[in-house]
Amino acid sequence: MPLAAEGATPAPDSPRAPPRCARGPGAWLRANLFANVPSAVATLLLAAALVRVLPAAVRWLVTDAVYSPDYAACRALDYRAACWGFVAQKYRLILFGRYPYADQWRPLAATLLVVVALLVTAHPRSWRRWLWPAWVVILAVFLLLMGGGAFGLSRVEPGLWGGLPLTVLLTLVGMAASIPIGIVLAVGRRSHLPLARAASALYIEMVRGVPLITVLFVASFVFPLLLPMGLRLDVLTRVVLGITFFQAAYMAEVVRGGLQALPRGQYEAAISVGLTWWQAQRKVILPQALTLVIPSFVNSLLSTFMDTSLVTVVSMYDLTGALRLALGDPQWRHFFLEGYLFIAAVYFTSCLAMSRYSAWLEHRLGSWARRPEALRA
Amino acid sequence: MNGPIIEFARVNKWFGKFHVLQDIDLAVGRGERIVVCGPSGSGKSTLIRCINRLEEHQEGRIVVDGVELTEDLRSVERVRREVGMVFQQFNLFPHLRVLENVALAPICVLKLPRKEAEARATQQLARVRIGDQAKKYPGQLSGGQQQRVAIARALCLQPKIMLFDEPTSALDPEMVKEVLDVMLELATQGMTMVVVTHEMGFARSVADRVLFMDQGRIVEQNPPAEFFANPRNERTRDFLAKVLPR
Numbered sequence: 303m304p305l306a307a308e309g310a311t312p313a314p315d316s317p318r319a320p321p322r323c324a325r326g327p328g329a330w331l332r333a334n335l336f337a338n339v340p341s342a343v344a345t346l347l348l349a350a351a352l353v354r355v356l357p358a359a360v361r362w363l364v365t366d367a368v369y370s371p372d373y374a375a376c377r378a379l380d381y382r383a384a385c386w387g388f389v390a391q392k393y394r395l396i397l398f399g400r401y402p403y404a405d406q407w408r409p410l411a412a413t414l415l416v417v418v419a420l421l422v423t424a425h426p427r428s429w430r431r432w433l434w435p436a437w438v439v440i441l442a443v444f445l446l447l448m449g450g451g452a453f454g455l456s457r458v459e460p461g462l463w464g465g466l467p468l469t470v471l472l473t474l475v476g477m478a479a480s481i482p483i484g485i486v487l488a489v490g491r492r493s494h495l496p497l498a499r500a501a502s503a504l505y506i507e508m509v510r511g512v513p514l515i516t517v518l519f520v521a522s523f524v525f526p527l528l529l530p531m532g533l534r535l536d537v538l539t540r541v542v543l544g545i546t547f548f549q550a551a552y553m554a555e556v557v558r559g560g561l562q563a564l565p566r567g568q569y570e571a572a573i574s575v576g577l578t579w580w581q582a583q584r585k586v587i588l589p590q591a592l593t594l595v596i597p598s599f600v601n602s603l604l605s606t607f608m609d610t611s612l613v614t615v616v617s618m619y620d621l622t623g624a625l626r627l628a629l630g631d632p633q634w635r636h637f638f639l640e641g642y643l644f645i646a647a648v649y650f651t652s653c654l655a656m657s658r659y660s661a662w663l664e665h666r667l668g669s670w671a672r673r674p675e676a677l678r679a
Numbered sequence: 680m681n682g683p684i685i686e687f688a689r690v691n692k693w694f695g696k697f698h699v700l701q702d703i704d705l706a707v708g709r710g711e712r713i714v715v716c717g718p719s720g721s722g723k724s725t726l727i728r729c730i731n732r733l734e735e736h737q738e739g740r741i742v743v744d745g746v747e748l749t750e751d752l753r754s755v756e757r758v759r760r761e762v763g764m765v766f767q768q769f770n771l772f773p774h775l776r777v778l779e780n781v782a783l784a785p786i787c788v789l790k791l792p793r794k795e796a797e798a799r800a801t802q803q804l805a806r807v808r809i810g811d812q813a814k815k816y817p818g819q820l821s822g823g824q825q826q827r828v829a830i831a832r833a834l835c836l837q838p839k840i841m842l843f844d845e846p847t848s849a850l851d852p853e854m855v856k857e858v859l860d861v862m863l864e865l866a867t868q869g870m871t872m873v874v875v876t877h878e879m880g881f882a883r884s885v886a887d888r889v890l891f892m893d894q895g896r897i898v899e900q901n902p903p904a905e906f907f908a909n910p911r912n913e914r915t916r917d918f919l920a921k922v923l924p925r
Contacts, residue, residue, distance in 0.1 A: 570733050571770035571829075575784035576760040576836060578752075585783060590774050 373633060381636075388637035389644045392628040396645065399464015399624040405456065409467040412447040415440060416470055424659055426666065444471070460538035464619035464627075466648070472610040472620065476545035477603055483546070484553025485592075489583060491558060502554070509551035515612050517548045522616035541613055549606055556598040560591030593667050600660035604653050621645050684709045684840060684871055685730055690739035692725060699725050700736065701895040709839075712872045714882040714903075717892035718918060723875045726892065727842045730873065731762040744839060760788060763833030767845040769825045771817035771832070777804065778813040781832045788836060803831040807861050823854030827861055834865075841865060843874040879923055883907060891915045 336342040366383035368375045371391035379385060389396070398409045419440045422428050448467060451457040463471075490502035509517075521544030522537060529535065535543075564587060572582035592599075611622035619627055625645050629635045683706035692700040699722045707713055715723045728734040729741055732748050732755045741748045743758045772780050781800035785791045791799070804810045807827040817825055826846060833841060843862065847855045859881055866872060866885045876882065882889050882903055889906040891899040891914075899912045907923070910916045 565768075565770075567766055567768050567770035568772065571764075571766060571772070571832075574731055574733065574759060574762075574764040575832060576756060576788040577784065578756065581787045585787060586772050590772075593774065 376637065384640050384643075385637045386640060388628075388634045388640050391634065392631070392641075393644075395465075395628045396621070396625050396641070397465045399468065399619040399627065400462045401464060401467075402456075402458060402462070405450075405458065408447045408450070408455065408458075409463070409465070412444045413467045413470055415447070416444055416474065420474075424663075426663075441475075460536045461618070463538065465624040466621055468613070468618065469607070469610050469620040472542060472545055472613065473603070473607045475542050476549050476606050476610075479542075479546040480549035480553045481599075483550035485557050485588065487550060487554035488557035488561060491554065492561060506551045506554050509548055510555075512548075514545070514548055514609055515615055517544045518612055518616050520544070537616065537618065541616060541618060545606070545610070549602065552602055553599075556595050556602060557591060559598065560593075560595035561587065563594055564590055593664075596660055596664045596667070600657055603656060607652065607656075608649065621648065683707055684711075684744050685873070686740070686742045687729075688740040688742075690729065690736045690741060692729070692734065692736045692738075699895050700729070703739070703897060705890075705897065707871065707873065710869045710871055712866050712870075712885055712887045713874065713890060714886040714888075715873065715875045715890045715892060716877065716879075716882065716918070716922075717890075717898075721892040722895040723890075723892045724844050727764075727844055727873050727875055730840070730842055731759050731764055733764075760836050761838050762840045762842060763836065763838035764842045765826070765829050765833050765844065765846045767848050769817070769822075769829045769849070771825055771829055773817050775816075776813070777809070777815055777817065777820070777828050780817065780828060781835050784832070784836050800831070800835055803834050804828070806834065807831045821854060822850045823857045826850065826854075826858045830858075830861055830865075840871045840873070843872065843876065845875050845877070847876065847878060877922060879907070879919075891918065893918075 335345045362383050366379070367386050368379060368383070369386045369390060371387045373387070376385035376387050394403070394406055398406045401409050419437070423433060423437075446452060446455070448463055448471075449458060449460065487502045487506060490498045491506065493499050493502075518541060521540040525540055525544075526534070568586055568590070569582055572586040573579070577585065610620050613620055614623035614626065622645060625641050629638050629641060685705070685707040687703045687705040690700055690703040691698070701722075703726065705726075715726060717723050725734050729736050729748075730743060736748075744761050746754050746758050748755060748758060771777075772783070775783065778797060778800050781803055782793070782796040785796035785799055786793060789796075801810060801813065804813055807830050809824055809827050809831070812820060812824060812828075817828065820828065830841075830846075846862070847858050850858065855878070859878060862872070862874070862881070863885060872885075874881070874886075884903075886903050888900055889903050890897050891906070891910075891912070893914045899906070899910065899915045906915075907919065910919055
């Protein structure tokens with residue numbers, strides 16, 4: 303008995319086209335918003351809510367808002383609309399903290415320099431040997447611009463640095479310095495040498511058992527007492543060291559996760575062609591492990607970026623801290639909502655950029671990891 | 680030198696309480712081709728992994744090309760240069776292109792300039808007839824192609840000895856032949872080979888000697904004609920009855 307009716311059997315050598323799939327806006331709407339009754343109801347409810355909320359939000363945020371730093375006009379609003387006048391009045395204090403007002407072009411230039419350098423560094427095409435010395439120079443210029451004391455720039459104590467440049471510096475140096483330490487700790491924790499293993503594990507568990515705020519207190523108030531006489535480190539250096547060594551413990555576990563994911567055969571294949579343990583780590587194990595953990599790296603990067611606001615506890619004023627300084631003005635202190643919305647926008651834009659970049663990088667570096675499994679035997 | 684190139688003398692090894700190698704005595708001559716077979720868990724993989732010290736033996740002596748394998752890292756690294764290994768799971772480096780996979784050891788171990796190392800790698804890839812895939816990543820190749828790249832990688836330091844640890848067991852049946860053909864060619868070029876495999880056809884046509892292992896011991900060893908026609912040990916007969924087609 304034939305399985306199908308004669309007429310329905312296609313000619314044996316005519317290739318069958320895949321079933322047609324519906325396209326166009328109508329089909330998209332049906333598939334995504336009105337696929338079934340519950341989803342249609344949800345769509346309608348949300349649309350209704352948007353219609354109610356959106357105009358009010360636009361009025362509050364944009365159309366009715368006051369943009370000039372005019373206190374009387376802002377008071378007259380009686381909170382019925384946003385007073386961006388506060389941000390217009392105080393943006394330099396928020397962005398640069400207590401840095402001397404007349405010299406604030408210096409933190410601006412320093413921050414722009416680092417941001418541009420980061421953008422260039424972000425592309426794999428610039429991952430060459432010259433990148434390391436270039437960054438040493440960039441950091442030196444950054445510190446010179448901020449700190450002054452040469453080339454006719456007046457000296458500005460690190461205690462006065464604040465706002466965005468401080469946030470950028472703490473995040474950048476904290477992250478960059480903690481990754482290599484984290485790699486060493488992670489490799490140490492998996493070493494076959496008992497002493498290296500115990501030391502790494504002890505460090506990681508101890509640091510992870512302490513909140514960052516405690517580390518900052520210790521770095522700021524206790525650590526100077528422990529330094530030998532005559533040796534002094536300024537508060538900024540101590541805080542950077544604190545953040546770095548704190549972050550390194552978390553980095554170590556991130557890297558260890560990547561190392562754990564590699565099959566043992568990779569290491570065996572590397573040493574069986576005569577590579578030493580170091581060469582195997584450097585050429586075979588770490589490049590794969592680090593690519594695998596890019597998402598977790600970015601996780602840590604974002605949380606470090608935000609955690610830097612904790613330095614206010616040791617009287618340093620990063621972006622968040624500087625906003626609080628600005629809100630200390632009794633005239634403007636009612637407009638904290640606008641202030642926080644402003645720095646939230648700064649944080650959000652930066653974090654979105656970083657996370658989109660990481661997704662792109664993961665895609666680019668990991669192309670070897672995304673080949674269809676079916677091709678492997 | 681006319682002595683054996685690999686020598687095991689009363690070698691013992693345990694995994695925890697499990698006695699995986701028991702009093703192994705073995706001498707492999709230069710250019711000799713040995714096939715090791717036996718049921719799973721009999722210690723055959725461990726035996727050949729001891730030759731380049733991916734596993735450490737606990738008692739006895741192993742001497743490879745005049746160098747005794749000990750704790751001393753330098754002697755181990757010297758031996759590994761002389762011994763190439765091919766794994767069941769290929770273990771290619773997925774983040775490197777095929778050419779880079781093969782050129783890595785010449786660059787890192789022999790300190791050759793990149794150009795020279797890649798020329799040498801290209802040569803080895805041609806030898807396993809896969810030169811046209813040099814720019815691809817391992818994940819883009821079929822299993823048989825990957826295993827041939829792995830052979831080229833193992834050959835790139837021009838080793839005196841090649842170890843094969845079940846090189847065809849992870850392959851789809853239609854790819855087994857292309858790998859065996861490459862191994863056959865190596866054998867005719869006079870390479871010393873120790874091969875763990877269940878490919879009895881290969882053993883019959885290539886091996887100078889077939890070893891049968893069971894429960895950590897070498898139970899029987901003979902030239903293939905004798906081994907297959909006239910197995911002396913009961914366990915060998917059992918094993919052959921199961922693996923040989925009737």
